[in-house]
Amino acid sequence: MALRMWASSTANALKISCSSKPNVSLAFSLSRCFSTVLDGLKYANSHEWVKHEGPVATIGITDHAQDHLGEVVFVELPEPGGSVSQGKGFGAVESVKATSDINSPISGEVVEVNSKLSETPGLINSSPYADGWMIKVKPSSPSELESLMGSKEYTKFCEEEDASH
DSSP states (O other): OHHHHHHHHHHHHTTOEEEEETTEEEEEEOOTTOOOOOTTOEEOTTSEEEEEETTEEEEEEOHHHHHHHOSEEEEEOOOTTOEEOBTSEEEEEEESSOEEEEEBSSOEEEEEEOTHHHHOTTHHHHOTTTTTOOEEEEESOGGGGGGSBOHHHHHHHHHHHHHTO
16 A cells, blocks of 8 residues: 555656556556646647636646647737637737647636736646646537547647647
C-alpha cells in the first residue's frame, strides 16, 4: 500500500496518469508529452478546452498548448458582450517563444473575461484548467460541443501530433 501511495504521488508530481487494471497491481500510462488532460472537458484540435456548466461554458487553452508555448507573458482577450464563433480567433497569447491566436471551440456571447490574466498571464502556465481560464461564453449552438474531442481522443491527438514533429 505504501508503494502504491508513493507511486501515485510521484506520478502526480511528474504529471503521469496512473490507472488500475484487473490483475495488475499498478500500471502507468506515460503520455509522450507529459501534458495533463482532464475528463469532463471537450477539446478542439487547435488546443483549446471548454467546460459546459448550465447556461455558461468556460474556455481556455490546454496544458499541452501552454507547455509548447512556454512562459506566457501577455494575453489579449475580447470584451464582455462581444461574440465568438467556433473555429475563429478571439484573442492571442504571447509567450517568450511566440505569439499564438486563440480560437473559440464554440460559438456564443462572451459573458465574462478572466481579468486576472492581464496582470498575471502566467496563470495560464501554472493552472491552465482552473485559474488560467480565459473567457466564459453563453453558447449560441450547444450542439457544437458534440464536434469536439473527449479526453481520450484529445490525448491520442496530442500524441500523434507530437510524434509527427
